[in-house]
Amino acid sequence: MNKSVITNTLALIATILGYTLGQPILFTVGLFALSGAVTNWVAIHMLFEKVPLLYGSGVIPARFEDFKLGIRQLMMTQFFTQENIDRFLSDSSGNASAIDLHPIIEKVDLSPAFDSLVTVIENSSFGGMLAMVGGSEAIQPMRAPFVEKMKEAVQDITSTDHFKQLLRDELEQPDVIAGMQEKVSDIIEKRLNELTPQLVKEIIQEMIRKHLGWLVVWGGVFGGLIGLIAALSNTL
Template sequence: MNKSIITNFIALISTLLGLYLGNHILYTVGLFALSGAITNWLAVHMLFEKVPLLYGSGVIPARFEDFKLAIRQLMMEQFFTKENIDRFLSNGSGASTSIDLTNVIEKIDLTPAFNNLVAVIENSSFAPMLAMVGGSEALQPMKTPFIEKMKVSIQEISQSEQFTTLLREELEQPDMIENLQAKVSDIIEKRLNELTPQLVKEIIQAMIKKHLGWLVVWGGIFGGIIGLIAALTTNF
């Protein structure tokens, strides 16, 4: 979040310098830039942390059950469908010593996962604060990094030794497709039950928080522009 610190520092210095020099334009530009940058910084902070007396803060850890449910639905409805399992078994991969789902993961469209994340935020008490910084459009720059990180995480899960061993053992049983679906669902369910609000917060932070720093930068820039307009118009 160095971008946020630098933006707030520049805005603060401009405000103090304008006040010291008695320069109304510099003071107003700096003050408006500082207010915009701090407001957006607070909005980003409130996504991940609970702030006393500020209702709606800490929405990510507070809604971690919704994230867990969305991840489970994604895995079962996009990856481990009967069609995908049947295709996997029919090409003989089930007998291999290693199981690689990388190609399948790369072909899956994870846009719905990102849309679900945006929808959770929009339907939460954080929505008014999000609207102040541009609404859901402000989150769109994080879409590609989010999808890339999600694919990496899913690949790591699918390539773990426990996952591979259980998958191969299940392929040897009767009614393998239905049994396999149930076993995979159970593995995912148990793993998701190990997640805590703190861990969910850290996962989401790793995906998008560094990119949210640009909200602070643009808040400072647009705040400065508005301040410049305000300072110039007061001279008429």
């Protein structure tokens, strides 16, 4: 069960038992505990829901644009700074780019490179000889081996420290990093524009629901302790 419901129920039971059994200490402890728990529960509810006649309630949906701006500023000032982007582009030693291009190369279609090679041959002095042996169709069986060898060659080139250093030096240029920051900012901005007040409320509520429930629990505990002190002081 929800921690808030359990706390409020126990406090209410203590209040009722204290009243019906004529136990002033139990009644006071239960009443103060119920007061603390209910007050915190109402306060939590007011964070997310607009309550009529209660000024300041529904603050999260009401401050929707401020939350969006805060999220964007947090992402750009804490995560996607020039220093963090530079750190991402470098490995732990800071000597070469840590970006692995092999998966990208595997997905690249290099068939147009073979087509360009065929065109070059056809337009060269070897074009006549190629026509004599069947034209470009005669070398089509070479397409797959050519593409495979091209991928191996590109992977070998991009694996060298020299290439990685050149890539790192190029990516770390101030204008390049600034361009990356601008693109990241645009992506974040577009994603935030898709958010609605209701969705923001649900996201934040889901994030902190578990922890907010303890506010109700501790409100009941501290309220009960205050009630116990008050009850005991009256008996002295």
